[in-house]
Amino acid sequence: MTTLYGYFRSSAAYRVRIALNLKGLDYDQAPVNLVKGEQRGDANLARNAQGLVPVLETSEGTQLTQSLAICEYLDEIYPEPPLLPADAEGRxxxxxxxxxxxxxxxxxxxxKVLKYLVGELGVGDEAKLGWYRHWIAEGFQALEAKLTAEAGSGKFCHGDSPGLADICLVPQVFNAERFECDLSPYPRIRGIAANCRALPAFAKAAPEAQPDAG
Amino acid sequence: MTTLYGYFRSSAAYRVRIALNLKGLDYDQAPVNLVKGEQRGDANLARNAQGLVPVLETSEGTQLTQSLAICEYLDEIYPEPPLLPADAEGRxxxxxxxxxxxxxxxxxxxxKVLKYLVGELGVGDEAKLGWYRHWIAEGFQALEAKLTAEAGSGKFCHGDSPGLADICLVPQVFNAERFECDLSPYPRIRGIAANCRALPAFAKAAPEAQPDAG
Structure with missing residues (x-):
């Protein structure tokens, strides 16, 4: 059985859950509580020297790290439905x-970055929230511009079926909403996120739907 | 002709130069001076709404962004020598x-992050340098542990020929050296970087060998 070591609110674990669901794969979930620091415990460090989630353990016992590398692995082993388009430029x-x-x-x-800002640099709550929102706004401005200008965009980030870009977009939109970022300047991003969330593969992967959500 | 819009000291452009050289491809270089802010000028924004380098313009005029996506594109269009191993787990x-x-x-x-720390958060020079070195040390500790423990490592990050991981490692070692990070705890990283730098593809891609180096 495939096991996903993750955390309900981890963006990177959320991406892998979407990919597993899009591929229609069964998997066990083994929660690693990031707020309690379990990612830095011996058990998780043995799985991933980086002390991060997610780790995907295949049915053969291989442990894979880094969410995008895991998604590409799943796409290679289980080609249908594809997470990347068929042409090199599209990919x-x-x-x-x-x-x-x-x-x-x-x-x-x-x-870990927010903790460093507060603990090492003495950044206050308001400035920390400003930092969070700044990088989302800067990135979403560029993403909105690309999705609007580029011919490849469709109902989803690329064409009319969901793929690797949507797998990253939706968890980032979730984070933006959680930190009450103003998403009104990004209608294209909001539209694609809504199209994704209407699909069972995305809905089942949402943080609030996970066994460790609390 | 393929054109690389980059900057001699940009890590991401450095990665793409190594990949182009490993593939034995000819390319023009069009420098975008990051210190002068040219990445945010209209010409560069038209190429990349993110206002970043590198952008690779193919001989057909397609403009590609994000260094890892560009390297994978080059690997798909020019398969030899491969930047990724043949097996899915190795990849x-x-x-x-x-x-x-x-x-x-x-x-x-x-x-842009260092600028935000100084400009928006009022972080001083010493704390900024501490930030820089902290994230390199944290990442290199994990990378050293993985390279030491995992059977896949060889003369290079994976086996005995250079690939995508080495393409990322060498520019990061360059940055670490530039900011005088202590690399003595990472003998495996230093050894792999030395093996890479002995190859013409890496040497030709080094920042100091670029036309815009100053």
């Missing part, structure tokens, strides 16, 4: 949209 | 190592 576009979220927005708003 | 491992650098270390030490 480059979808990967770039996914990485806009995963390499430019999300890393700056990680729990 | 997942190499992508995870690459993303450890590209999603966990590098985004936190970007120029």
């Amino acid at each position: 480059a576009r979808v990967r770039a949209l996914a990485q806009l979220v995963a390499c430019e927005i999300h890393p700056l708003n990680n729990l | 997942a491992r190499v992508r995870a190592l690459a993303q450890l650098v590209a999603c966990e270390i590098h985004p936190l030490n970007n120029l």
Whole structure:
């Protein structure tokens, strides 16, 4: 059986849950409580020296890390339905949209980064919230511009079926809503997120639907 | 002709230069001066709404963004020599190592982030340097542990030929050296970086070898 070590509110685990659901795969969930610091416990460090979630353990016992690498692995082993388009330029576009979220927005708003801001740099609550919202606004402005200008966009980030970029977009929208970011300037992002959330694969992956949600 | 819009000291552009060189491809370089703010000028924004480098313009005029997406594109269009191993688990491992650098270390030490720390949060020079070194140390500890423990490691991050993980590792080592981080705890990382730098594809891609180096 495939096991996902994750946390209901982790964006990266949320991405992998969507990918598993889109592929129609069964999996066990093993929660790692990030608020209690379980990610830095020996059991999780043995799975991932980075002390992060998610880790996907395959039925053969291989432990995979990094959410985008896991999603691409799933796409290679279970090709249907595809998470990437068939043409190289389309794949480059979808990967770039996914990485806009995963390499430019999300890393700056990680729990460990917010803790460093407060603990090491003495940043107050208001400035911390400002930091959080700043990187979402900067990234979403660029993402909205790309989704609006580029011909590849459709009902989803690329065409009319969900893929790797949507898998990154929806958890980032969830975070933005949680921190009450103003999403009114991003109608295209909101529209795509709504189309995604209407699908069972995305709805079942939502943080509030997880066994460890509290 | 393929054109790379980049900057000699940009890690992300450095990655793409290594990939182009490993594939033996000819390309023009069009420098975008990040210190002068040219990345936010109209010409660069038209290429990339994110206002970042690199952008790779193919001979057909398609403009590609995000360094890892560009490297995977090059690997698909020009399969030899491969940047990823042939097996899905190996590919997942190499992508995870690459993303450890590209999603966990590098985004936190970007120029725009350092500017925000100083300008918006009033962080001083010493604390800024502490931030920079903290994220490299945290990431390199995990990377060193993985490279040491995992059977896939060899002369390079994965086996005995250079690939996507090495393409990310070497520019990150360059940054660490530039900011005088202590690399003595990471013998495996230093050894792999030395093996890479001995190859012409990496040496030709080094910041100091670029036309806009100043």
